[in-house]
Structure formats: structure tokens, C-alpha cells
Amino acid sequence: MPMPIKHSAHEKETIALYENSFWLRWRARWIFFISKLKRKTLKYAKRIAKIIILRHRHFPTFYFPNNRPSYPKTRPVETYNTSIDKTQTFILYRIIGNDLVPRHSAGQSRKNLEFILQHEPLLEGCEKIFILNRIVDPNEEQAIVKLLCDYQQAYLRIPFSWDDYKKAEWNILDYPISYAPYKLKDLKLRQDLAVQAELSLYRHKNNYVMNNNGARNLALQDGRSKADWILPWDGNCFVSQAAWRAIKQQVLNNIAYPYHVIPMARLLDNQSILCTDFEPEPTEEPQILFRSDSTEKFDSRFCYGRRPKVELLWRLGVPGKWDDWAIFPWDLPCPDYSKDAGHYTQGAWVARLFSGKPHLERKDQQSSRERGETRSEAILTMLDQLDDSSYSNNTSTTTSLLTRVTCTSHCDGSNLALLKEATKRAAGKKHQIESYSVNQLLQDLVIGSLAQCHSARSEFCQLIGNNLNKLFPDTQEKECSKRLKVADPSLLTLFLFTIKTLKQRQDPGTINTERLDIHLEDHLNWLIKSHPGQIMRSKSTYIGTQYDLLVSAISLYFGQTQTAKKTFRDSRFRILEQFDTSNEKHLTRRTKNNLHHECLNLQLWIYLAELAKTIDEDLWNFTARNGNGIQQAIRRFLKKFENYKTFSKFDKQRLLPISDAYRQQYVEPFNLPSRFKTGPISQCKPVFPIETGIFPFWNLGAGTIPNHPKTSKKLTPEYQE
Structure with a gap:
């Protein structure tokens, strides 16, 4: 695992933010203040300073993905066949999962699906398929199926099974024992870090229920035999006519590249994208478009809330703000570069429909932090509720008690x-x-x-x-x-x-x-x-x-x-x-x-x-x-x-x-x-x-x-x- 040697100015700011180093920044002023006190008061001031030091929060060791060495520069023409002269076909998969309250409003996925079916135009040369991804509530799933059938839309269904969910174990063996749950109080981790550490314990349960990368890989597998280009995207993605023209032009102008990274723009009002002069600022975590003969896929070990899509961006060498996201001991390690690293282009845009929570959709850093914390808490709440529902008092089990x-x-x-x-x-x-x-x-x-x-x-x-x-x-x-x-x-x-x-x-x-x-x-x-x-x-x-x-x-x-x-x-x-x-x-x-x-x-x-x-x-x-x-x-x-x-x-x-x-x-x-x-x-x-x-x-x-x-x-x- 490569350790950081030199940090950029932005990284140093991130480190200062993570470390919450109040005492380190104010140490000199405390020493000056203590030196000016009378001898009688000095011992009390030293006690106060000692308390501040002892109460300083523990911060785990971490590293940044951008400290890895650069990947070897190769051209995609050396690896992939570029003699493609036929009309290009596309297939767009959108993955609809469970609403996570309070990160999303209840029923928000169905509302956004209805908006897509009512307002999204036909996309030239593109087939649309929806994936129902382990929706727990059977009534909600039935309502979504009815909606798709009313609009005559094709869909695939990944069912949720209580028996399979019960088989999902806690993530114990891959978790660092020095951060065991009964040790976190002594470590005095910052609240958001403690939530992240706890979320890592649910990784296998999270992966079964949310199944982000599992559903994306299903889309890749299903689409490779149906079209030249596959778009395994999130269920809230909306593609306007202008966005589709930009995406298609981006692909056709760079047809030798097997991967195309499409930046995303968050919407605070879904109606805004219907305006003909709508011009977004696509600064959010992008979607990825694959050529049918591409070899990479998503890593199904990475769970929702802990960079499931970013893991592939790291492997492809796509630069972005995710390079400054710290990797902690309870996280899966940053992966090595793929042999396809650098074989991508970046451009065009796609919109992400409203989540129902306006204070979490702003573009500032505070909103981004709150969005991550709320997402983690919503995942934990849902998985705890599922654990309660899956429990049955097994009085038939023979025990010595x-x-x-x-x-x-x-x-x-x-x-x-x-x-x-x-x-x-x-x-x-x-x-x-x-x-x-x-x-x-x-x-x-x-x-x-x-x-x-x-x-x-x-x-x-x-x-x-x-x-x-x-x-x-x-x-x-x-x-x-x-x-x-x-x-x-x-x-x-x-x-x-x-x-x-x-x-x-x-x-x-x-x-x-x-x-x-x-x-x-x-x-x-x-x-x-x-x-x-x-x-x-x-x-x-x-x-x-x-x-x-x-x-x-x-x-x-x-x-x-x-x-x-x-x-x-x-x-x-x-x-x-x-x-x-x-x-x-x-x-x-x-x-x-x-x-x-x-x-x-x-x-x-x-x-x-x-x-x-x-x-x-x-x-x-x-x-x-x-x-x-x-x-x-x-x-x-x-x-x-x-x-x-x-x-x-x-x-x-x-x-x-x-x-x-x-x-x-x-x-x-x-x-x-x-x-x-x-x-x-x-x-x-x-x-x-x-x-x-x-x-x-x-x-x-x-x-x-x-x-x-x-x-x-x-x-x-x-x-x-």
C-alpha cells in the first residue's frame, strides 16, 4: 500500500479538516499564555492544557489515492479495434433501488421514474431498459412495475429474498480489530468517522440489499450482446435531447476509446430541465459509458456509500475530487490501475433528478458532507430495520439452555x-x-x-x-x-x-x-x-x-x-x-x-x-x-x-x-x-x-x-x- 510522501495544498487543507487539530494550531498561543501567568496559577493552567491534550480525538491513519504512481501512457488504438464503420447502437439501463429515508423522500424513486416516463424524449439509436434492484417493499415494487407496464417499458427484475439476506454476514474478518465497535468510545472518533466505521461492518448486508455494482454488472452482461455501447446508469438520471446529442457526439468523435466519462449535474427542480435553454454545471460524480468489447466492470465488493463507482474511476485513472477522498483502515484499499487506465474520454453531461431533500443538493462543501453523513445514517437505519424484520425466535433450535x-x-x-x-x-x-x-x-x-x-x-x-x-x-x-x-x-x-x-x-x-x-x-x-x-x-x-x-x-x-x-x-x-x-x-x-x-x-x-x-x-x-x-x-x-x-x-x-x-x-x-x-x-x-x-x-x-x-x-x- 503506497503511503503519502508529499501533499498538495488542497491535501493539506483536507488533512487539517480531518484531524480537527485544535491543540496543534493553538499550541503556541497556549504556551505564550501560560508563560505570562503567575506561579500560583501556572499549575492550574497546565492542568487545563493537559486536559485539552488528553481529550484530543484519535484520528486513524489514512492515505490519498492520488499518491499512487502514474499509470503507463498507452493509446487505445494499441489495444482495441477501431475499424468500426457501422451505425452505432446504444442501450441505456437505469437502476431503480430502495428509497433511503431521510437521504431521499419516501416514494421519490417512483416519482422520478414517472417524471422520466412522461417527459424524457426518445433517444435516437438508443434502447431503454429499467432494472428493479432488490426493492424490499413488495407494494412499492408492484407500483413501479405497473407504471412501467402502463408506458410499455422493458425492465429486468433482481428480486429481494429474505433467505438470502439472512445469509449475509457481518464484515468481521476484513475489518481492523483495533477499531472494533467496543473500542470506538475510547478512541473518541469524530462522529462522521464513527458512522463510516460502523457502516463498514454492514458491507455484506449493504451489498446484498443496495447491490449497486451487482446491478451495474448485470446491465453490462445483458447489454454486450444487444448494442455497441452500454450505459449502466443510476435510476435518477434524466437524458434530455440536448444531453443526448452531446453524449452521442462525444462517443462518435472518440470511437476508439472504450470508456466515456459523463459528468453529472444535480437538479433542485425537475421542471428546470424541460426548458430549452437549460445549461447545467456538471460537477458531480460522473456516470460511465462502456463499449461492448471493453473488459472492465465494477467491483462488487465496494458497497453503496463507500465509493462503488469511484473505485472504477480510480482504476481507469480518471482525475477528480475523489482523488482527495481519504481511505481509512476500515475501507477497502485503493485498487491498482487497470490495463485500460487512460483509455477514456470525458465530456457531455447528464442530469440527476431531485432527491426530495433540497438542503442536501446544494453544491457547497457543507452540503456534500451532510449528504454523505445522511446517506450513511439512512443505510444503517434501513439495514437495522431489515435485521429486525428478518428475526424469528428460533425456539426449535436445540440449545443447552x-x-x-x-x-x-x-x-x-x-x-x-x-x-x-x-x-x-x-x-x-x-x-x-x-x-x-x-x-x-x-x-x-x-x-x-x-x-x-x-x-x-x-x-x-x-x-x-x-x-x-x-x-x-x-x-x-x-x-x-x-x-x-x-x-x-x-x-x-x-x-x-x-x-x-x-x-x-x-x-x-x-x-x-x-x-x-x-x-x-x-x-x-x-x-x-x-x-x-x-x-x-x-x-x-x-x-x-x-x-x-x-x-x-x-x-x-x-x-x-x-x-x-x-x-x-x-x-x-x-x-x-x-x-x-x-x-x-x-x-x-x-x-x-x-x-x-x-x-x-x-x-x-x-x-x-x-x-x-x-x-x-x-x-x-x-x-x-x-x-x-x-x-x-x-x-x-x-x-x-x-x-x-x-x-x-x-x-x-x-x-x-x-x-x-x-x-x-x-x-x-x-x-x-x-x-x-x-x-x-x-x-x-x-x-x-x-x-x-x-x-x-x-x-x-x-x-x-x-x-x-x-x-x-x-x-x-x-x-x-
């Missing part, structure tokens, strides 16, 4: 042990919140709710209600909200899952969760919006995994699927970061008691992956390009115990839930070390200390696996926090 809640085998040893333990706790003495920890109460809630799912006894429902009243005696008490901040993420996750299951069953004995819901909603807002919550989110260790588990569990409890899906997206970045073998040791050194925290982290990942599975998000099989993921991390961790004596103080039975989850998820079995004895999982210890992060009665519904330890030791201070 669902197995624990729905297992009804009363003869199973673990099931009987659950009912016995729940009965014991329901009949136990009444604990006060001061002498009984929040997590102990939460553990009682989990055991009681599990037992209620399996037996529907009134005493279990009473146990749940009593403990909830102890935890949340008042809806307004601030102390109640603080209790959720110390709640164990694993216990809270399983409790919310079981309570939601009870609600869905509409169990007559289901307790009232109104106060719980109020405090959960406040806790979710605290996690997402507060500064301490964002610090927790930015951690690269097990604390960050706990954050993802908490946010996703509470979000799914409230049915906020979009928040959960974005959290699982961030979790994929954590997989790349935490399970990278070159970075793993560095991450574990940050905490004491590495073995305990490493085991806890894997346990959290198992529950996070199972929770994601309930909404068709697959974290189990997500891996880096080198194969590192949850599966490899579990294998590496279990292999550490080949030497039994090395970890003699560690409770080996903590490995059982991890090994059992591995066996259930992956076809390839992985046995524990041969020194460990075998036995049925249903007879293993069901309840572990809370700090281990293991669900109570984790072995509900489990089968048997070979090679697990017969006994278990209690946690020792060696790996307790």
Missing part, C-alpha cells in the same frame, strides 16, 4: 436432585439481604425457576416471589439497581431465560416481575450508556465477555433483538482478539489467578454461544482465518491438564461442563486426560461455587461422556478473587 428448561425426564438423577434442592431451599429459613448475598438469592431464584419449569409446584413459585421481593423491595430505591451491578452474569442469564420461558407458557403460577423489569431496564441503560458500562465493554479479558453476556441476556429478555445481534457481532471481534494465540498470553497476564479466569472465560463463552444460538447467531463455529475460535480455545485449555499433578489445587470437575458442551456441539470428540475416571454426568456435582460461573444443575438433560473426574475439591485461595 433450552434443554435445561424443557427436560422432563423425572427419572433422571439430576432432575430429582433439582427438585430436592429446590424443595429444601423453599422450606429453608428466611434470609435477610444484609446477611445473604445478592448472588446467593439469585442462585435460589435460578434453582426455584428451574424447578418451576420442571414441576409447576406452588412452593417453587412462592420461593421465586419471596426472593424477588428481597432483592427489589421498591421500584424507586437506588440500592435495588446497585444489586444488579454485582449480580453474577451466568446466574442472571439463566434466571432471565427461565423466567421468560415461564411467561411464554402463561403458567398460572407465574410470579409478577414488574419490579424486576423496571430495574433490568435501568441496568441495561446503565451498561450501554454509562461511562463505567463502556469501560467494562472495552475490556479485552473475561470482563468484556461478561458484558456481552449481560447485555445480550437482558436484551433478549425484553425482545430487543437488534441490541442482542449487535452484541453478538461485537463478540465475534472478542473471539478474534481473545483466542489469537499470539495475543492470548498477553491477555491472561492482565489478571491474577490465570487458570481460574481462563476457565471462567471459557464458561462464559459457552453460555454466550448458546444464547446466540436461540436467535440463529452462530458463535460456536466462528473462527479467524487461521482457525482460531471457541473450539480451538477449549482444546488448548483442556490439554493443559495432561499433567494432573501440575494443577493439583484446581477443581478438575470444573472441566466437565466445558467438555460436555464441547461434546454436544462438535462432531469431533475430545476426551479429558486419561487419569480422570469415568461416570454418568447426571450424577456429577450439580452446584458449583458461584464464582466459577457454572450454571446450577448444569447437567440437566445431559448424557454421559467419558473421562471425567470422580471427585471435586473446593475452590482454594489460589484462584479466588
Whole structure:
């Protein structure tokens, strides 16, 4: 990747604009001001200056396309056949896509199409075809089809498929992990850059729905056998008689060139182009006209909003303002020159019809910046809405969470042990919140709710209600909200899952969760919006995994699927970061008691992956390009115990839930070390200390696996926090 060596004056202005370098420009004045202050005031002034420096926004590394070396100068006559003496034919494709509100007015594409059909003249030697490009709204698509049929216009249709959209993944592997979403707050990126970075994460989804270059390439493929010249243009392009004469003359005068770049003029009033003396100023991003034997096409990797057409202009060596558009780490790199670089001409003009937003169509730099920001936000809004619409609660998916809640085998040893333990706790003495920890109460809630799912006894429902009243005696008490901040993420996750299951069953004995819901909603807002919550989110260790588990569990409890899906997206970045073998040791050194925290982290990942599975998000099989993921991390961790004596103080039975989850998820079995004895999982210890992060009665519904330890030791201070 070529790096900039020397910048023009315009580039330096662009760099200053991007860097927002307030402190750099005013540093000398601050130093002079500080030097004039008295000694007593000097330390306060230095503190102010230090705050300004520390709050200086991070700016990512970037480079400009025009820093590339010049392309080799060759004439098109050396490459292309110029002995064309027949009458030239043209075919104009216009691609009609989805309206992006607020970048466009609702229904603006159909309004502009109607204007074209009513007022655009017949173009000599040119056939017109419209392409309906994955229009999501079937009613809008039907209205456009009816309009085209009324005017007897030919069209091609690229259908939108919900099944295909669901297959579109997040852009994780090509995105720089140093700009992972949970790190952006710390980086303090400028708002427009943060939106651009987030838009890059949607690249595959964006490419499927908007399909800019995909539709353009379809036009090229379809048109090469139908005409000598192909115009794969945007749906809002209007060609007047004067514009067509100029375009045709430009082509015929330079017929040896395979590419013709046609500048575009934006209209603030569509009626203005109907005037015979209309003279536009075509200064906007141009359209491209192709000869049928040209070899270049659009790169379908580049998505709408991130220079899909400009990428080809860069390859052809067409100069313009796009040469000063910075390329950031999350962008696709600037491409190399094509072998056809320089084989183009530039001239004539075409008009772009009104978008319905006059303040975004002005020709000044501020309007151009606002247009880009509004376009990015509109794309993100639409894709988020599609994600919500495509979601279905996949209760048919078999997960360990669902197995624990729905297992009804009363003869199973673990099931009987659950009912016995729940009965014991329901009949136990009444604990006060001061002498009984929040997590102990939460553990009682989990055991009681599990037992209620399996037996529907009134005493279990009473146990749940009593403990909830102890935890949340008042809806307004601030102390109640603080209790959720110390709640164990694993216990809270399983409790919310079981309570939601009870609600869905509409169990007559289901307790009232109104106060719980109020405090959960406040806790979710605290996690997402507060500064301490964002610090927790930015951690690269097990604390960050706990954050993802908490946010996703509470979000799914409230049915906020979009928040959960974005959290699982961030979790994929954590997989790349935490399970990278070159970075793993560095991450574990940050905490004491590495073995305990490493085991806890894997346990959290198992529950996070199972929770994601309930909404068709697959974290189990997500891996880096080198194969590192949850599966490899579990294998590496279990292999550490080949030497039994090395970890003699560690409770080996903590490995059982991890090994059992591995066996259930992956076809390839992985046995524990041969020194460990075998036995049925249903007879293993069901309840572990809370700090281990293991669900109570984790072995509900489990089968048997070979090679697990017969006994278990209690946690020792060696790996307790």
C-alpha cells in the first residue's frame, strides 16, 4: 500500500479538516499564555492544557489515492479495434433501488421514474431498459412495475429474498480489530468517522440489499450482446435531447476509446430541465459509458456509500475530487490501475433528478458532507430495520439452555436432585439481604425457576416471589439497581431465560416481575450508556465477555433483538482478539489467578454461544482465518491438564461442563486426560461455587461422556478473587 510522501495544498487543507487539530494550531498561543501567568496559577493552567491534550480525538491513519504512481501512457488504438464503420447502437439501463429515508423522500424513486416516463424524449439509436434492484417493499415494487407496464417499458427484475439476506454476514474478518465497535468510545472518533466505521461492518448486508455494482454488472452482461455501447446508469438520471446529442457526439468523435466519462449535474427542480435553454454545471460524480468489447466492470465488493463507482474511476485513472477522498483502515484499499487506465474520454453531461431533500443538493462543501453523513445514517437505519424484520425466535433450535428448561425426564438423577434442592431451599429459613448475598438469592431464584419449569409446584413459585421481593423491595430505591451491578452474569442469564420461558407458557403460577423489569431496564441503560458500562465493554479479558453476556441476556429478555445481534457481532471481534494465540498470553497476564479466569472465560463463552444460538447467531463455529475460535480455545485449555499433578489445587470437575458442551456441539470428540475416571454426568456435582460461573444443575438433560473426574475439591485461595 503506497503511503503519502508529499501533499498538495488542497491535501493539506483536507488533512487539517480531518484531524480537527485544535491543540496543534493553538499550541503556541497556549504556551505564550501560560508563560505570562503567575506561579500560583501556572499549575492550574497546565492542568487545563493537559486536559485539552488528553481529550484530543484519535484520528486513524489514512492515505490519498492520488499518491499512487502514474499509470503507463498507452493509446487505445494499441489495444482495441477501431475499424468500426457501422451505425452505432446504444442501450441505456437505469437502476431503480430502495428509497433511503431521510437521504431521499419516501416514494421519490417512483416519482422520478414517472417524471422520466412522461417527459424524457426518445433517444435516437438508443434502447431503454429499467432494472428493479432488490426493492424490499413488495407494494412499492408492484407500483413501479405497473407504471412501467402502463408506458410499455422493458425492465429486468433482481428480486429481494429474505433467505438470502439472512445469509449475509457481518464484515468481521476484513475489518481492523483495533477499531472494533467496543473500542470506538475510547478512541473518541469524530462522529462522521464513527458512522463510516460502523457502516463498514454492514458491507455484506449493504451489498446484498443496495447491490449497486451487482446491478451495474448485470446491465453490462445483458447489454454486450444487444448494442455497441452500454450505459449502466443510476435510476435518477434524466437524458434530455440536448444531453443526448452531446453524449452521442462525444462517443462518435472518440470511437476508439472504450470508456466515456459523463459528468453529472444535480437538479433542485425537475421542471428546470424541460426548458430549452437549460445549461447545467456538471460537477458531480460522473456516470460511465462502456463499449461492448471493453473488459472492465465494477467491483462488487465496494458497497453503496463507500465509493462503488469511484473505485472504477480510480482504476481507469480518471482525475477528480475523489482523488482527495481519504481511505481509512476500515475501507477497502485503493485498487491498482487497470490495463485500460487512460483509455477514456470525458465530456457531455447528464442530469440527476431531485432527491426530495433540497438542503442536501446544494453544491457547497457543507452540503456534500451532510449528504454523505445522511446517506450513511439512512443505510444503517434501513439495514437495522431489515435485521429486525428478518428475526424469528428460533425456539426449535436445540440449545443447552433450552434443554435445561424443557427436560422432563423425572427419572433422571439430576432432575430429582433439582427438585430436592429446590424443595429444601423453599422450606429453608428466611434470609435477610444484609446477611445473604445478592448472588446467593439469585442462585435460589435460578434453582426455584428451574424447578418451576420442571414441576409447576406452588412452593417453587412462592420461593421465586419471596426472593424477588428481597432483592427489589421498591421500584424507586437506588440500592435495588446497585444489586444488579454485582449480580453474577451466568446466574442472571439463566434466571432471565427461565423466567421468560415461564411467561411464554402463561403458567398460572407465574410470579409478577414488574419490579424486576423496571430495574433490568435501568441496568441495561446503565451498561450501554454509562461511562463505567463502556469501560467494562472495552475490556479485552473475561470482563468484556461478561458484558456481552449481560447485555445480550437482558436484551433478549425484553425482545430487543437488534441490541442482542449487535452484541453478538461485537463478540465475534472478542473471539478474534481473545483466542489469537499470539495475543492470548498477553491477555491472561492482565489478571491474577490465570487458570481460574481462563476457565471462567471459557464458561462464559459457552453460555454466550448458546444464547446466540436461540436467535440463529452462530458463535460456536466462528473462527479467524487461521482457525482460531471457541473450539480451538477449549482444546488448548483442556490439554493443559495432561499433567494432573501440575494443577493439583484446581477443581478438575470444573472441566466437565466445558467438555460436555464441547461434546454436544462438535462432531469431533475430545476426551479429558486419561487419569480422570469415568461416570454418568447426571450424577456429577450439580452446584458449583458461584464464582466459577457454572450454571446450577448444569447437567440437566445431559448424557454421559467419558473421562471425567470422580471427585471435586473446593475452590482454594489460589484462584479466588
